[in-house]
Amino acid sequence: MIAHHPGDDLLLSYAAGSLGESWSLAIAAHLALCPVCRDAVAAAEHIGGVLLDETPAETMTAGSLEDLLTRLDEAPVETFEPVAPETAVLPEPLRGYIGGDLDNIPWKSSGGGTYQHLLSTNDLAQARLLLIPEGRPVPEHGHGGRELTLVLSGSFHDQTGSFGRGDMEDADEDLIHTPIAGRGEDCICLAVTDAPLKFTGFVPRIVQRFIKI
Amino acid sequence: MAVALTLNCAPMDGRYPNPASGAILPRAARPGAAPEKANSERNSKDMTEVNQFNALLGKIAETQDKRAFADLFEHFAPRIKSLMLRLGTDPHTADELAQETMLSVWRKSHLFDPAKAAASTWIFAIARNLRIDRFRREKRPELDPNDPALIPAAEPMADDQLEANDQAARVRECLETLPKEQRIAVQLSFVEGLSHQEIADRLDLPLGTVKSRLRLSFSKLRPMLRTES
Numbered sequence: 001m002i003a004h005h006p007g008d009d010l011l012l013s014y015a016a017g018s019l020g021e022s023w024s025l026a027i028a029a030h031l032a033l034c035p036v037c038r039d040a041v042a043a044a045e046h047i048g049g050v051l052l053d054e055t056p057a058e059t060m061t062a063g064s065l066e067d068l069l070t071r072l073d074e075a076p077v078e079t080f081e082p083v084a085p086e087t088a089v090l091p092e093p094l095r096g097y098i099g100g101d102l103d104n105i106p107w108k109s110s111g112g113g114t115y116q117h118l119l120s121t122n123d124l125a126q127a128r129l130l131l132i133p134e135g136r137p138v139p140e141h142g143h144g145g146r147e148l149t150l151v152l153s154g155s156f157h158d159q160t161g162s163f164g165r166g167d168m169e170d171a172d173e174d175l176i177h178t179p180i181a182g183r184g185e186d187c188i189c190l191a192v193t194d195a196p197l198k199f200t201g202f203v204p205r206i207v208q209r210f211i212k213i
Numbered sequence: 214m215a216v217a218l219t220l221n222c223a224p225m226d227g228r229y230p231n232p233a234s235g236a237i238l239p240r241a242a243r244p245g246a247a248p249e250k251a252n253s254e255r256n257s258k259d260m261t262e263v264n265q266f267n268a269l270l271g272k273i274a275e276t277q278d279k280r281a282f283a284d285l286f287e288h289f290a291p292r293i294k295s296l297m298l299r300l301g302t303d304p305h306t307a308d309e310l311a312q313e314t315m316l317s318v319w320r321k322s323h324l325f326d327p328a329k330a331a332a333s334t335w336i337f338a339i340a341r342n343l344r345i346d347r348f349r350r351e352k353r354p355e356l357d358p359n360d361p362a363l364i365p366a367a368e369p370m371a372d373d374q375l376e377a378n379d380q381a382a383r384v385r386e387c388l389e390t391l392p393k394e395q396r397i398a399v400q401l402s403f404v405e406g407l408s409h410q411e412i413a414d415r416l417d418l419p420l421g422t423v424k425s426r427l428r429l430s431f432s433k434l435r436p437m438l439r440t441e442s
Binding site for chain 2: 008012021042059067
Protein backbone atom coordinates (compact mmCIF):
# COMPACT_ATOMS: atom_id res chain seq x y z
CA MET A 1 0.00 0.00 0.00
CA ILE A 2 1.20 3.46 -0.82
CA ALA A 3 1.54 5.59 2.31
CA HIS A 4 2.96 8.86 1.01
CA HIS A 5 1.10 10.94 -1.57
CA PRO A 6 1.69 14.27 -3.30
CA GLY A 7 -0.17 17.28 -1.88
CA ASP A 8 -3.67 18.00 -3.15
CA ASP A 9 -2.42 21.27 -4.62
CA LEU A 10 -0.27 19.28 -7.06
CA LEU A 11 -3.12 16.95 -8.02
CA LEU A 12 -5.42 19.94 -8.61
CA SER A 13 -2.85 21.79 -10.71
CA TYR A 14 -2.13 18.63 -12.70
CA ALA A 15 -5.84 18.22 -13.46
CA ALA A 16 -6.22 21.91 -14.30
CA GLY A 17 -3.27 21.77 -16.69
CA SER A 18 -1.30 24.49 -14.92
CA LEU A 19 1.53 22.29 -13.65
CA GLY A 20 4.87 22.34 -15.48
CA GLU A 21 6.22 19.34 -17.34
CA SER A 22 8.73 18.04 -14.77
CA TRP A 23 6.19 18.10 -11.94
CA SER A 24 3.55 16.62 -14.19
CA LEU A 25 5.90 13.79 -15.06
CA ALA A 26 6.35 12.93 -11.39
CA ILE A 27 2.62 13.16 -10.74
CA ALA A 28 1.71 11.04 -13.76
CA ALA A 29 4.25 8.36 -12.76
CA HIS A 30 2.87 8.34 -9.22
CA LEU A 31 -0.68 8.06 -10.59
CA ALA A 32 0.28 4.91 -12.47
CA LEU A 33 1.24 3.34 -9.14
CA CYS A 34 -1.48 4.87 -6.95
CA PRO A 35 -5.19 4.19 -7.56
CA VAL A 36 -6.15 6.53 -4.70
CA CYS A 37 -4.58 9.57 -6.37
CA ARG A 38 -5.99 8.49 -9.75
CA ASP A 39 -9.45 8.82 -8.20
CA ALA A 40 -8.55 12.22 -6.81
CA VAL A 41 -7.39 13.47 -10.21
CA ALA A 42 -10.56 12.09 -11.81
CA ALA A 43 -12.55 14.12 -9.25
CA ALA A 44 -10.53 17.21 -10.06
CA GLU A 45 -11.07 16.70 -13.80
CA HIS A 46 -14.81 16.65 -13.14
CA ILE A 47 -14.38 20.20 -11.83
CA GLY A 48 -12.95 21.12 -15.21
CA GLY A 49 -15.83 19.40 -17.01
CA VAL A 50 -18.46 21.12 -14.89
CA LEU A 51 -16.83 24.52 -15.32
CA LEU A 52 -16.59 23.93 -19.08
CA ASP A 53 -20.31 23.18 -19.15
CA GLU A 54 -21.09 26.33 -17.23
CA THR A 55 -18.87 28.64 -19.22
CA PRO A 56 -21.04 31.07 -21.19
CA ALA A 57 -20.84 30.20 -24.89
CA GLU A 58 -18.78 32.39 -27.23
CA THR A 59 -19.68 32.79 -30.88
CA MET A 60 -17.59 30.62 -33.16
CA THR A 61 -16.26 32.12 -36.38
CA ALA A 62 -18.88 31.81 -39.12
CA GLY A 63 -18.53 28.61 -41.12
CA SER A 64 -16.24 26.85 -38.65
CA LEU A 65 -18.55 23.87 -38.23
CA GLU A 66 -18.90 23.48 -42.00
CA ASP A 67 -15.13 23.69 -42.44
CA LEU A 68 -14.62 21.09 -39.80
CA LEU A 69 -17.25 18.75 -41.25
CA THR A 70 -15.36 18.69 -44.55
CA ARG A 71 -12.16 17.81 -42.68
CA LEU A 72 -13.67 14.88 -40.82
CA ASP A 73 -13.32 12.41 -43.66
CA GLU A 74 -9.61 13.08 -43.93
CA ALA A 75 -9.09 12.75 -40.21
CA PRO A 76 -7.81 9.30 -39.50
CA VAL A 77 -9.57 7.60 -36.62
CA GLU A 78 -7.02 7.14 -33.88
CA THR A 79 -6.38 3.49 -33.49
CA PHE A 80 -5.20 2.07 -30.30
CA GLU A 81 -2.24 -0.20 -30.64
CA PRO A 82 -0.74 -1.16 -27.35
CA VAL A 83 2.98 -1.48 -27.86
CA ALA A 84 3.71 -1.89 -24.17
CA PRO A 85 5.89 -4.77 -23.07
CA GLU A 86 4.38 -7.50 -20.93
CA THR A 87 6.05 -6.36 -17.77
CA ALA A 88 7.71 -3.14 -16.75
CA VAL A 89 9.30 -1.66 -13.65
CA LEU A 90 9.22 1.97 -14.68
CA PRO A 91 5.69 3.19 -15.34
CA GLU A 92 4.67 5.31 -18.29
CA PRO A 93 5.09 8.16 -19.04
CA LEU A 94 8.58 7.67 -17.63
CA ARG A 95 9.60 4.89 -20.04
CA GLY A 96 8.81 7.23 -22.92
CA TYR A 97 11.31 9.79 -21.59
CA ILE A 98 14.02 7.15 -21.30
CA GLY A 99 13.17 5.13 -24.35
CA GLY A 100 13.07 1.95 -22.31
CA ASP A 101 12.99 0.50 -18.83
CA LEU A 102 15.49 0.33 -15.95
CA ASP A 103 18.16 -1.37 -18.06
CA ASN A 104 18.16 1.48 -20.55
CA ILE A 105 18.96 4.32 -18.16
CA PRO A 106 22.29 5.91 -19.12
CA TRP A 107 23.50 6.43 -15.55
CA LYS A 108 26.28 8.89 -14.80
CA SER A 109 28.17 8.80 -11.55
CA SER A 110 27.30 11.63 -9.22
CA GLY A 111 29.85 10.74 -6.53
CA GLY A 112 29.61 8.78 -3.30
CA GLY A 113 28.53 5.66 -5.16
CA THR A 114 25.33 7.33 -6.37
CA TYR A 115 24.27 7.76 -9.97
CA GLN A 116 21.92 10.06 -11.77
CA HIS A 117 20.36 10.62 -15.14
CA LEU A 118 18.94 14.04 -16.01
CA LEU A 119 15.67 13.91 -17.90
CA SER A 120 14.94 16.31 -20.69
CA THR A 121 11.92 18.41 -19.80
CA ASN A 122 11.09 21.87 -21.09
CA ASP A 123 10.10 23.72 -17.94
CA LEU A 124 12.29 25.45 -15.41
CA ALA A 125 12.32 22.59 -12.93
CA GLN A 126 14.75 19.66 -13.17
CA ALA A 127 13.65 16.04 -13.27
CA ARG A 128 16.26 13.36 -12.70
CA LEU A 129 16.52 9.68 -11.93
CA LEU A 130 18.66 8.82 -8.95
CA LEU A 131 20.29 5.53 -8.03
CA ILE A 132 21.37 5.16 -4.42
CA PRO A 133 23.14 1.88 -3.59
CA GLU A 134 21.45 -0.15 -0.88
CA GLY A 135 22.22 1.08 2.60
CA ARG A 136 23.94 4.23 1.37
CA PRO A 137 22.95 7.79 2.24
CA VAL A 138 22.39 10.72 -0.06
CA PRO A 139 24.44 13.55 1.47
CA GLU A 140 22.42 15.63 3.91
CA HIS A 141 20.74 18.41 1.99
CA GLY A 142 18.08 21.08 2.08
CA HIS A 143 16.20 22.57 -0.86
CA GLY A 144 15.94 26.03 -2.31
CA GLY A 145 12.35 25.10 -3.05
CA ARG A 146 10.12 22.11 -3.37
CA GLU A 147 11.38 18.60 -4.04
CA LEU A 148 9.29 15.62 -5.09
CA THR A 149 10.85 12.18 -4.80
CA LEU A 150 9.03 9.16 -6.19
CA VAL A 151 10.43 5.72 -5.33
CA LEU A 152 10.44 3.43 -8.37
CA SER A 153 12.44 0.54 -7.00
CA GLY A 154 13.89 -0.34 -3.60
CA SER A 155 13.23 2.03 -0.72
CA PHE A 156 14.65 4.83 1.38
CA HIS A 157 14.00 6.34 4.75
CA ASP A 158 14.74 9.70 6.28
CA GLN A 159 13.67 11.78 9.27
CA THR A 160 10.10 11.91 7.98
CA GLY A 161 9.42 8.23 7.38
CA SER A 162 9.98 5.23 5.17
CA PHE A 163 9.30 5.25 1.42
CA GLY A 164 8.76 2.27 -0.88
CA ARG A 165 7.77 1.82 -4.53
CA GLY A 166 5.08 4.32 -5.48
CA ASP A 167 5.54 6.49 -2.39
CA MET A 168 6.17 10.15 -3.02
CA GLU A 169 7.99 12.45 -0.64
CA ASP A 170 6.76 16.00 -1.05
CA ALA A 171 9.41 18.14 0.66
CA ASP A 172 9.65 21.89 0.94
CA GLU A 173 12.56 24.20 1.62
CA ASP A 174 12.22 23.71 5.36
CA LEU A 175 13.16 20.04 5.25
CA ILE A 176 16.82 19.23 5.66
CA HIS A 177 17.20 15.49 5.38
CA THR A 178 19.57 12.63 4.78
CA PRO A 179 17.73 9.94 2.86
CA ILE A 180 19.26 6.48 3.27
CA ALA A 181 18.54 3.67 0.82
CA GLY A 182 17.01 0.55 2.36
CA ARG A 183 18.93 -2.72 2.57
CA GLY A 184 18.59 -5.52 0.07
CA GLU A 185 18.03 -3.50 -3.07
CA ASP A 186 19.38 -0.33 -4.69
CA CYS A 187 16.97 2.57 -4.48
CA ILE A 188 15.90 4.15 -7.76
CA CYS A 189 13.89 7.36 -7.55
CA LEU A 190 12.54 10.07 -9.75
CA ALA A 191 13.34 13.43 -8.17
CA VAL A 192 12.04 16.82 -9.28
CA THR A 193 13.42 20.06 -7.86
CA ASP A 194 12.63 23.66 -8.66
CA ALA A 195 15.91 24.92 -7.31
CA PRO A 196 19.33 23.36 -6.88
CA LEU A 197 19.69 21.10 -3.86
CA LYS A 198 21.61 22.74 -1.05
CA PHE A 199 24.08 20.32 0.45
CA THR A 200 24.97 21.22 3.98
CA GLY A 201 28.44 19.67 4.19
CA PHE A 202 31.54 21.29 2.68
CA VAL A 203 32.77 18.43 0.50
CA PRO A 204 29.38 17.75 -1.09
CA ARG A 205 29.19 21.45 -1.98
CA ILE A 206 32.43 21.13 -3.92
CA VAL A 207 31.18 17.96 -5.60
CA GLN A 208 27.94 19.71 -6.46
CA ARG A 209 29.77 22.29 -8.52
CA PHE A 210 31.00 19.55 -10.77
CA ILE A 211 27.98 17.33 -11.00
CA LYS A 212 25.43 20.13 -11.21
CA ILE A 213 22.79 18.68 -8.94
CA MET B 214 8.17 31.28 1.22
CA ALA B 215 9.40 30.72 -2.30
CA VAL B 216 8.18 27.16 -2.51
CA ALA B 217 5.61 27.44 -5.22
CA LEU B 218 6.94 30.51 -6.95
CA THR B 219 8.49 28.54 -9.71
CA LEU B 220 6.42 25.43 -9.29
CA ASN B 221 3.97 26.29 -11.99
CA CYS B 222 4.99 26.90 -15.50
CA ALA B 223 6.10 30.20 -16.85
CA PRO B 224 3.29 32.36 -18.19
CA MET B 225 2.01 31.11 -21.49
CA ASP B 226 2.63 33.15 -24.55
CA GLY B 227 -0.30 34.60 -26.38
CA ARG B 228 -1.65 36.27 -23.23
CA TYR B 229 -4.60 38.30 -24.28
CA PRO B 230 -6.18 40.96 -22.16
CA ASN B 231 -9.60 39.56 -21.59
CA PRO B 232 -12.38 42.12 -21.45
CA ALA B 233 -14.85 39.56 -20.16
CA SER B 234 -12.85 38.05 -17.37
CA GLY B 235 -15.69 38.21 -14.85
CA ALA B 236 -15.64 35.07 -12.76
CA ILE B 237 -17.93 32.34 -13.91
CA LEU B 238 -20.24 31.74 -11.05
CA PRO B 239 -22.20 28.57 -10.74
CA ARG B 240 -25.78 29.19 -11.72
CA ALA B 241 -27.13 29.25 -8.20
CA ALA B 242 -24.82 32.10 -7.31
CA ARG B 243 -25.61 34.32 -10.27
CA PRO B 244 -27.81 37.30 -9.68
CA GLY B 245 -31.33 36.44 -10.62
CA ALA B 246 -30.61 32.73 -10.71
CA ALA B 247 -33.35 30.30 -9.88
CA PRO B 248 -33.71 29.84 -6.14
CA GLU B 249 -32.35 26.75 -4.42
CA LYS B 250 -35.62 24.87 -4.49
CA ALA B 251 -35.25 24.46 -8.24
CA ASN B 252 -32.12 22.40 -7.63
CA SER B 253 -33.51 18.92 -8.03
CA GLU B 254 -35.45 19.93 -11.10
CA ARG B 255 -32.41 21.46 -12.66
CA ASN B 256 -30.19 18.55 -11.83
CA SER B 257 -32.53 16.13 -13.50
CA LYS B 258 -32.46 18.36 -16.55
CA ASP B 259 -28.67 18.38 -16.36
CA MET B 260 -28.63 14.61 -16.21
CA THR B 261 -30.78 14.37 -19.33
CA GLU B 262 -28.40 16.74 -21.06
CA VAL B 263 -25.40 14.76 -19.88
CA ASN B 264 -26.86 11.47 -21.07
CA GLN B 265 -27.60 13.09 -24.38
CA PHE B 266 -23.93 14.04 -24.83
CA ASN B 267 -22.88 10.50 -24.02
CA ALA B 268 -25.33 9.18 -26.59
CA LEU B 269 -23.97 11.59 -29.22
CA LEU B 270 -20.42 10.41 -28.54
CA GLY B 271 -21.64 6.82 -28.84
CA LYS B 272 -23.16 7.53 -32.24
CA ILE B 273 -19.98 9.16 -33.48
CA ALA B 274 -17.92 6.19 -32.35
CA GLU B 275 -20.24 3.58 -33.81
CA THR B 276 -21.43 5.06 -37.09
CA GLN B 277 -19.31 8.19 -37.67
CA ASP B 278 -22.55 10.12 -37.39
CA LYS B 279 -21.87 13.68 -38.59
CA ARG B 280 -25.24 14.89 -37.44
CA ALA B 281 -24.39 13.81 -33.89
CA PHE B 282 -21.01 15.49 -34.27
CA ALA B 283 -22.65 18.75 -35.34
CA ASP B 284 -24.91 18.67 -32.27
CA LEU B 285 -21.96 18.08 -29.98
CA PHE B 286 -20.03 20.86 -31.72
CA GLU B 287 -22.89 23.33 -31.21
CA HIS B 288 -22.77 22.79 -27.48
CA PHE B 289 -19.08 22.39 -26.77
CA ALA B 290 -17.09 24.37 -29.36
CA PRO B 291 -18.40 27.80 -28.20
CA ARG B 292 -17.67 26.84 -24.59
CA ILE B 293 -14.16 25.58 -25.31
CA LYS B 294 -13.52 28.83 -27.15
CA SER B 295 -14.82 30.75 -24.14
CA LEU B 296 -12.60 28.77 -21.76
CA MET B 297 -9.56 29.43 -23.98
CA LEU B 298 -10.31 33.17 -24.04
CA ARG B 299 -10.46 33.20 -20.27
CA LEU B 300 -7.13 31.40 -20.19
CA GLY B 301 -5.64 34.35 -22.06
CA THR B 302 -5.66 32.96 -25.59
CA ASP B 303 -6.28 35.38 -28.48
CA PRO B 304 -9.67 34.97 -30.24
CA HIS B 305 -8.26 33.46 -33.42
CA THR B 306 -6.26 30.79 -31.57
CA ALA B 307 -9.16 30.17 -29.20
CA ASP B 308 -11.35 29.44 -32.22
CA GLU B 309 -8.70 27.13 -33.67
CA LEU B 310 -8.21 25.27 -30.42
CA ALA B 311 -11.96 24.76 -30.12
CA GLN B 312 -12.00 23.28 -33.63
CA GLU B 313 -8.93 21.14 -32.98
CA THR B 314 -10.49 19.83 -29.79
CA MET B 315 -13.65 18.85 -31.63
CA LEU B 316 -11.61 17.19 -34.38
CA SER B 317 -9.85 15.20 -31.68
CA VAL B 318 -13.22 14.27 -30.18
CA TRP B 319 -14.18 12.86 -33.59
CA ARG B 320 -10.97 10.88 -33.89
CA LYS B 321 -10.95 9.55 -30.35
CA SER B 322 -14.67 9.01 -29.80
CA HIS B 323 -14.20 5.22 -29.65
CA LEU B 324 -11.90 5.69 -26.65
CA PHE B 325 -14.60 7.47 -24.65
CA ASP B 326 -15.87 5.28 -21.83
CA PRO B 327 -19.03 6.66 -20.20
CA ALA B 328 -18.35 4.54 -17.11
CA LYS B 329 -15.07 6.37 -16.55
CA ALA B 330 -15.76 9.96 -17.52
CA ALA B 331 -18.61 12.31 -18.26
CA ALA B 332 -18.57 13.75 -21.77
CA SER B 333 -17.78 17.27 -20.55
CA THR B 334 -14.92 15.98 -18.34
CA TRP B 335 -13.45 14.00 -21.20
CA ILE B 336 -13.68 16.93 -23.61
CA PHE B 337 -12.20 19.28 -21.00
CA ALA B 338 -9.15 17.01 -20.71
CA ILE B 339 -8.64 16.95 -24.49
CA ALA B 340 -8.89 20.74 -24.71
CA ARG B 341 -6.53 21.17 -21.76
CA ASN B 342 -3.88 18.95 -23.36
CA LEU B 343 -4.14 20.59 -26.78
CA ARG B 344 -3.65 23.98 -25.15
CA ILE B 345 -0.55 22.76 -23.32
CA ASP B 346 0.85 21.35 -26.58
CA ARG B 347 0.19 24.59 -28.38
CA PHE B 348 1.61 27.09 -25.93
CA ARG B 349 4.16 25.50 -23.75
CA ARG B 350 6.35 23.52 -26.08
CA GLU B 351 6.15 21.10 -23.24
CA LYS B 352 4.84 17.62 -23.24
CA ARG B 353 1.86 16.70 -21.17
CA PRO B 354 2.99 13.61 -19.32
CA GLU B 355 0.01 11.27 -19.05
CA LEU B 356 -0.24 7.80 -17.65
CA ASP B 357 -1.05 4.95 -20.00
CA PRO B 358 -4.11 3.00 -18.82
CA ASN B 359 -2.73 -0.14 -20.51
CA ASP B 360 0.70 0.11 -18.92
CA PRO B 361 1.78 -3.22 -17.42
CA ALA B 362 3.42 -1.26 -14.58
CA LEU B 363 0.08 0.31 -13.69
CA ILE B 364 -1.22 -0.81 -10.32
CA PRO B 365 -4.94 -1.37 -10.73
CA ALA B 366 -7.50 -0.24 -8.19
CA ALA B 367 -8.92 -2.92 -5.95
CA GLU B 368 -11.94 -4.35 -7.74
CA PRO B 369 -14.87 -2.30 -6.50
CA MET B 370 -18.17 -3.94 -5.64
CA ALA B 371 -20.55 -3.27 -8.50
CA ASP B 372 -22.92 -1.43 -6.16
CA ASP B 373 -20.15 0.79 -4.85
CA GLN B 374 -19.19 2.20 -8.15
CA LEU B 375 -20.65 5.53 -8.98
CA GLU B 376 -21.34 6.18 -12.60
CA ALA B 377 -19.10 8.92 -13.94
CA ASN B 378 -22.18 10.98 -14.71
CA ASP B 379 -23.34 10.81 -11.12
CA GLN B 380 -19.88 11.83 -10.00
CA ALA B 381 -19.94 14.85 -12.27
CA ALA B 382 -23.40 15.79 -11.01
CA ARG B 383 -22.19 15.57 -7.43
CA VAL B 384 -19.14 17.66 -8.16
CA ARG B 385 -21.44 20.23 -9.75
CA GLU B 386 -23.69 20.34 -6.69
CA CYS B 387 -20.71 20.52 -4.40
CA LEU B 388 -19.15 23.42 -6.34
CA GLU B 389 -22.40 25.32 -5.93
CA THR B 390 -22.37 24.91 -2.17
CA LEU B 391 -18.72 25.92 -1.66
CA PRO B 392 -18.19 29.19 0.19
CA LYS B 393 -17.61 31.95 -2.32
CA GLU B 394 -13.92 32.46 -1.55
CA GLN B 395 -13.15 28.77 -2.06
CA ARG B 396 -15.10 28.65 -5.29
CA ILE B 397 -13.27 31.65 -6.69
CA ALA B 398 -9.92 30.00 -5.94
CA VAL B 399 -11.02 26.84 -7.77
CA GLN B 400 -12.24 28.86 -10.73
CA LEU B 401 -9.08 30.90 -11.00
CA SER B 402 -7.11 27.69 -11.02
CA PHE B 403 -9.24 25.87 -13.58
CA VAL B 404 -10.88 28.50 -15.70
CA GLU B 405 -8.13 31.09 -15.71
CA GLY B 406 -5.28 28.61 -15.48
CA LEU B 407 -3.52 30.59 -12.78
CA SER B 408 -0.80 29.13 -10.60
CA HIS B 409 -1.31 29.34 -6.87
CA GLN B 410 1.11 32.23 -6.69
CA GLU B 411 -0.75 34.05 -9.45
CA ILE B 412 -4.04 33.51 -7.64
CA ALA B 413 -2.48 34.92 -4.48
CA ASP B 414 -1.29 37.98 -6.42
CA ARG B 415 -4.65 38.47 -8.12
CA LEU B 416 -6.61 38.26 -4.88
CA ASP B 417 -3.93 40.02 -2.86
CA LEU B 418 -3.75 37.16 -0.39
CA PRO B 419 -0.86 35.24 1.15
CA LEU B 420 0.08 32.12 -0.79
CA GLY B 421 -0.71 29.97 2.25
CA THR B 422 -4.31 31.26 2.31
CA VAL B 423 -4.82 30.38 -1.36
CA LYS B 424 -3.41 26.93 -0.79
CA SER B 425 -5.59 26.29 2.22
CA ARG B 426 -8.72 27.45 0.34
CA LEU B 427 -7.95 25.11 -2.51
CA ARG B 428 -7.20 22.31 -0.11
CA LEU B 429 -10.47 22.90 1.73
CA SER B 430 -12.52 22.95 -1.42
CA PHE B 431 -10.83 19.83 -2.73
CA SER B 432 -11.35 18.01 0.55
CA LYS B 433 -15.06 18.66 0.09
CA LEU B 434 -15.01 17.59 -3.53
CA ARG B 435 -13.01 14.41 -3.14
CA PRO B 436 -15.60 12.41 -1.22
CA MET B 437 -18.05 13.16 -4.04
CA LEU B 438 -16.40 10.31 -5.90
CA ARG B 439 -17.53 7.76 -3.40
CA THR B 440 -20.94 6.41 -2.73
CA GLU B 441 -22.46 7.60 0.47
CA SER B 442 -22.36 4.93 3.08
